[in-house]
Amino acid sequence: MSTADESLVRAIAALDVQEQQPVDGRSRFRGESLDFPTGRLYGGQLLGQAIMAGGRTVPGGRLPHSMHAYYLRTGLLKQDIQAEVETIRDGHSFSSRRVDLRQGERTILDALLSYQQVGQEGIHYGDPMPTGLPDPEDLPGSREQMEPYADQSPFADYYAHQSPFDLRHVGGTVLLDDAENSDSGDDGRSRQAVWSRTQGKADLDPLMRRALLAMECDQIMMEPALRRAGLSMTTPGISFASIDHAMWWYQDLDPCDWHCFIQESPVAAHGRSLCIAKVYTRQGDLAAFMVQEAMIRVPRD
Template identity: 40%
Template sequence: MSNPREGLDPLAGLLTTLDLTDTGARTSEDIFTGPSQWMPGGRVFGGQVYAQSIMAAIRTVEEERSIHSTHGYFLRPGDANQPITFSVDRIHDGRSFSTRRTQAYQNGVPILSMIASFQDHDPGVEHQVAAPEGVTPPEELPSAAEVLGPIDHPVAQFWATSRAFEIRHVEQPIYFEPDPNRVPRQAIWMRTIGPLPDDPNLHRAALAYASDYSILEPVLRAHGVRWTHPGLKMASLDHAMWWHRFARVDDWLLYVQESPTASGGRGLSTGRIFTRDGVLVASIAQEGMVRIPELHD
């Protein structure tokens, strides 16, 4: 379980992961390839393949059109020791919108299927919900490195030192202790550990990457379950995201999350991402498999 890339800059690793290679193949689809990031369990991080699928779709759309929504299904677990192939189908190019379908493959079978929509920058109606008030600022909260750094375990060390994003929980983290309040909601602050290039599409894809980090935690909080609960099994099933306004991901962003329901061994979580000034940047929804041994015997 040792990390073969230990000591490498996590931010440089993120940029390398999102810099896909165009194979030059042109049949009915556009083909790209990208590397997988090492993960302690050997499975590809869902946020990684999702962000890469977005970057592949972006490479086939006119520069004037920005991604505004995605809907994807995680079909199979990916192997973090193998690269990924991305096939993009140019489904539609209209007067204002473009639609793309990206399929991510390993060993000839799809591991993710995603639809993405792009739009010209058009004027129109504007409103948003307000950001929550009274949230503890990130400077007053411990970082994941401070919380997990002293723990001598490869997963804890990976989360503490090898992620490209800094994560700070507003509520008590549930890495090792469950939420005693059993409330199905939480908020985190997040930003990359260093500055990113100015490319807006890179920031949009990186935001999708980070949106998968903690989105299912409210499900665990609701049932008094910690990440280290014996036998806990979790996996993302689908992920939807809407970009409302642009924001840099190397500035602090507030990610407010809640789980409205769980049933059938699945939990649904929704999230809203705000800038520090209260601008609503994106909305997210994800359903995941959540299996707790004592409830599945």
Template identity: 40%
Template sequence: MSDPLSGLDPLAGLLATLDLADTGARTSEDIFTGPSQWMPGGRVFGGQVYAQSIIAAIRTVPDDRAIHSTHGYFLRPGDATQPITFSVDRIHDGRSFSTRRTQAYQNGVPILSMIASFQDHDPGLEHQLDAPEQVTPPEELPSAAEVLGPVDHPVAQFWATSRAFDIRHVQQPIYLRADPSRTPRQAVWMKTIGTLPDDPKLHRAALAYASDYSILEPVLRAHGLAWTHRGLKMASLDHAMWWHRPARVDEWLLYVQESPTASGGRGLSTGRIYTRDGALVASIAQEGMVRVPEDQLD
């Protein structure tokens, strides 16, 4: 099957991926379709299908209601060579809130199931946890392209040149080498490599896309593992996200992450995303499968 995103630069590819086609089907559900981005391992990137599921749900909600929370389960690996069909069930529309369920399908079986909630503007109580102090600014940190560009490996080259986001680790990146401190937390700066259209809905979906990139890395850090560790197998199991305040993803955002626990071949990570001036814009929680060979367990 030909790749509909072939020849596009990474940012244009991201925008094309999130521009779902409305099939016009109106039975008990709304049906949309979208392309899959090529990935080195052949599996759909979890952040991609999650963001697309959000866009599908957004298309069925009045413009004055913004998405504020999602809870999703990754049910099966997606095939990055195949398009994805999205079915949206309009579960509820109340006076202030709307609820939608999106199912993402390939070959007739679901690969992701997600529930999303939307709310109209409603003033109320305001507080937040403060952003960390004295964090190295992104301009003083190497980009993934600078860290991985010299590495002659297709996965490294993909991460270096083919992602729509510039991601910079505050701590030592663990792409190639483990963090000897074994501290189950980290922070990364991230933003798109170019400017996005002035559409708040698109920015919220793109933020969900990027939230899946590094969220499980604190689990690896806690056990002195790098992405290159022999026999390491990882997969996202579920993902929850709450949007608190508006933000642009084409401006630098600080993603603060930690892993409170790992057990049973699963690791849990949580994250908070701040603007550069310290506004808390989103919170994330994800559990993932994290397996290493038994003879290498610490």
């Protein structure tokens, strides 16, 4: 039975792109836009919409196994998204699609996606999930944690009232307060673990599950870089944006159930920070791996 929170219902509706009339031989879909406290379109929404649009054009039984996406322009709020899907190849077990997301004549995201037939045999292994992590039920929920600051920060208000995901950080969060030190030489400070699940439950097909995971991860992908640099999303004068994003799926994961992001940021230079994440099921299976580069800048003074 579905017990989805209103925020989750809105997220699913935005990802559930609707087919339109084809253009120049390309399949075409329309998606809604969601508000986000940065004042521009949320990158995770775009990732999820690209996954859904491409997935609606592949043969049955094929699910996304990899995505490589580039953010090209700022997406505008209050405007719908047009997704144009080019069929590159349908092989025996793999399908390749290129998806352009547009607003009017502006291309805002370009993605190359690969979809694989479910159930292929082969070698199988995975790094184990770190031991000793607290249970998510023993950690404060993001709504509970952010509510006291909702009238002080648009980000706090978003996580308290609008985010479709319940994020539970192991240790402190960098959503509001700067880290205690700003010595970017300490690579251990960039590592973090975050339990997460959706706000409420919904009956989701496998394609929507993978799209929701892509939507979800972008909310925390650059946090290890902020943590290592001693910054937060509310550092005065800070500007940040995702540049590109890649991810791979290895097992089905239901975002409505608890899962854990194990994250770190190994390098930053030229105003760019690289962040990686492994995503584990609660049972400890490594289900997905992702890499993102973000632009993070702070005024010198």
